Amino acid sequence: MANHETLQHNWTDETLHAKLVAVRRQLHAHPELSNEEFETTKAIRGWLSEAGIRILELPLQTGVVAEIGSGTPIVALRGDIDALPVEEQTGLPFASTVPGKMHACGHDFHTASLLGAAYLLKQREEELAGTVRLIFQPAEEKAQGAKKVIAAGALEGVQAIYGLHNKPDLPVGTVGIKAGPLMAAADGFLVEVKGVGTHAAVPDAGVDPIVAAAHIVTQLQSIVSRNVSPLESAVVSVTRINSGTSWNVISDKAVMDGTVRTFEESVRSRVQERFKQVVDGVAAAAGTTASLRWIEGPPPVNNDAQLAEWAAEAAEAAGLQVVTPTPSSAGEDFSFYQKEVPGVFLFIGTDGPQEWHHPAFDLDEKALPGTANLFATLAEHALHKLRSNQS
Secondary structure, eight states: OHHHHHHHSOOOHHHHHHHHHHHHHHHHHSOOOTTOOHHHHHHHHHHHHHTTOEEEOOSOSSOEEEEEEOSSOEEEEEEEOOOBSOOOOOOOTTOOSSTTOBOOSOHHHHHHHHHHHHHHHHHTGGGOSSEEEEEEEOOTTTTOHHHHHHHTTTTTTEEEEEEEEEETTSOTTEEEOOSEEEEOEEEEEEEEEEOBOEETTOGGGSBOHHHHHHHHHHHHHHHHHHHSOTTSOEEEEEEEEEEOSSTTEEOSEEEEEEEEEESSHHHHHHHHHHHHHHHHHHHHHTTOEEEEEEEOOOOOEEEOHHHHHHHHHHHHHTTOEEEOOOOBSSOOTTHHHHTTSOEEEEEEEOOOSSOTTOTTOOOOTTHHHHHHHHHHHHHHHHHHHHHHHHO
8 A cells, every 4th residue: 555655645756757668668578469469458458457557347348547636627638558560770778678579669668658648647636627538549550549548438428639759850858849740641542453364474365453553653742743732742652462373474464552642531522532533544545454542540530629729838837849751641540530529749859769669769768758748748638628618
């Protein structure tokens, strides 16, 4: 019981930093992939329980939702907990102990930071102007976790939600905040081109799907250059093409896939429509047929203007330097929460040596206590603003 009291009260910068470093390193050494975060979930529940923080028993196999405070308004804080199928190459003493799995996107940092915010908020629970809901979300890397958390009821009664992501190219002590689009919709596609197989020496006896696929790839590039305004943004990338089994045989099929990234729903719809027209039209002109499977990913992260303003105020109160971040064409399933309630996603500076998903990805652990404090301050500030607006 004495240990619980210590955890609930008397956090200093030094003791909080030491605790969060230990948590982050434990998670880093034992990464779990999307929907496999069973031990991670168990550990988070243990850390929350020993601090006297109430856990909501929601129908989730992995992930944890907890609460601090009482009554309304309710503000949610979200951190993701899953790792990636990457072989770690950092050489750190606490490197992954699991072959082929690594926290190469810093979700261990996010989890530790949100836990730190929970400790700080628990310490100040009697002063909260409402309830803070803590969402330790699974399966962000597969863009599945947010939808599962929402379906489980984690957003019930929530009026605002904040999330953040480490940013290796921002120095520790800075936070990137902007209203509007911040991260891209991340859609995928699979195109199958069907022709007629033949001997490679007599191509006229068949219909070559590889030639058709090559023309489709080339023409797809015109979507960005000719169908998207120079003042808008989109990415169309064909990342893989498979066809054939032998050097002297023209196959009857070519398959290609890739990704499309957009920041506006209107551009997203326009690109998808034009994509289908290109695939169908070029395939027909080449004498082939083609099928398109569009794989819809998370929508764009689009930050609420009012909450972004509050976030900037909270960040400055937390002693961080606010900067305007460059939008990222990476995807983030935090956007699913923003479809349900107003939300803001932030970039926190971690001064890392490599970008996300790199096998040598790392970050500066000095950012841990500041990020925990930012998370807590965001919630406290939003609760006060929402309470004032209600009165």
